[in-house]
Amino acid sequence: MxxxxxxxxxxxxxxxxxxxxxxxxxxxxxxxxxxxxxxxxxxxxxxxxxxxxxxxxxxxxxxxxxxxxxxxxxGMPHVIGNNISVTVNTDTPDEAKHIFNKLEDGGEVKMPIQETFWSPAYGMVTDKYGVQFQISCTPGQA
Incomplete structure (x- = not known):
């Protein structure tokens, strides 16, 4: 992994x-x-x-x-303090979904994990501690 x-x-x-x-x-x-x-x-x-x-x-x-x-x-708000997130890059969509699902528990989904034009699995979630994460599958780049 x-x-x-x-x-x-x-x-x-x-x-x-x-x-x-x-x-x-x-x-x-x-x-x-x-x-x-x-x-x-x-x-x-x-x-x-x-x-x-x-x-x-x-x-x-x-x-x-x-x-x-x-x-x-x-039109989207720019809020100082919420303008930094942690990106998590994985090699496989399954890894990305697994991590996303764990972070989602008790947190808030900002963008469901899904296929995008740049990633086979990408999503945004704020965990139960208020930390913002972007989860992305980037095969060969993690």
Whole structure:
């Protein structure tokens, strides 16, 4: 079983600025950066113009760790204190679901674990201690 944990920051529309800042501060390598406008589109859920340039996901290699970051979607609240979560990356969907189900016990599901365009199993949950987790299956990257 391979698992890795990373810090995930949420910014309020200034994600590109934050990526540049952390790249400089930590001499980091930007591994990935994608805006909401670059993601898949759906006529059922169109991306509003004010969201197109916001960061949907970015990751930076800092030594042996990866810092992840995204902007809030326009209209979603940005609450200081709730803008940091722990990401749990597993090699298999079964591992991801097992961990998610354990964290869900006594906690609150923010997004049910499900297949997304970037992961065969991804979900968000706040555990019974108030810690926010993002669970993701990333085969070969955990």
């Amino acid at each position: 391979a698992i890795s944990l990373n810090v995930y920051l949420v910014t309020d529309g200034n994600g590109k600025e934050a990526v540049a800042f952390y790249k400089e501060v930590f001499n980091a390598e930007v591994l990935a950066i994608q805006t909401f406008g670059e993601g898949p589109s759906s006529p059922d859920h169109p991306i509003p113009p004010e969201a197109k340039d916001r960061i949907m996901h970015a990751s930076l290699q800092i030594g042996g760790s990866v810092l992840m970051l995204s902007d809030t979607f326009p």
